[in-house]
Amino acid sequence: xxxxxxxxxxxxxxxxxxxxxxxxxxxxxxxxxxxxxxxxxxxxxxxxxxxxxxxxxxxxxxxxxxxxx
Numbered sequence: 627x628x629x630x631x632x633x634x635x636x637x638x639x640x641x642x643x644x645x646x647x648x649x650x651x652x653x654x655x656x657x658x659x660x661x662x663x664x665x666x667x668x669x670x671x672x673x674x675x676x677x678x679x680x681x682x683x684x685x686x687x688x689x690x691x692x693x694x695x
Contacts, residue, residue: 632665636694645695650687659688667692 639647649667651658663669667690674686 628661629665636692640694646691646693648689648691650689653686653688659690662690665692 636647647667648670649662650673651662653659653672659669670689670691672686673689
């Protein structure tokens, strides 16, 4: 299901003339990062969500991107 959603997202982004897609993957969910990597997304950096209601261990996010054109 995830592959279908991302394929649709990429197709729609290309239709709109977008050249790149950026996504965040929670570091506590390494399978998400691996999923994006398998679909051609590349690691860019980390960011930390500033929300106090989140546990500290789920605030770290890997930022990934894919060039569409």
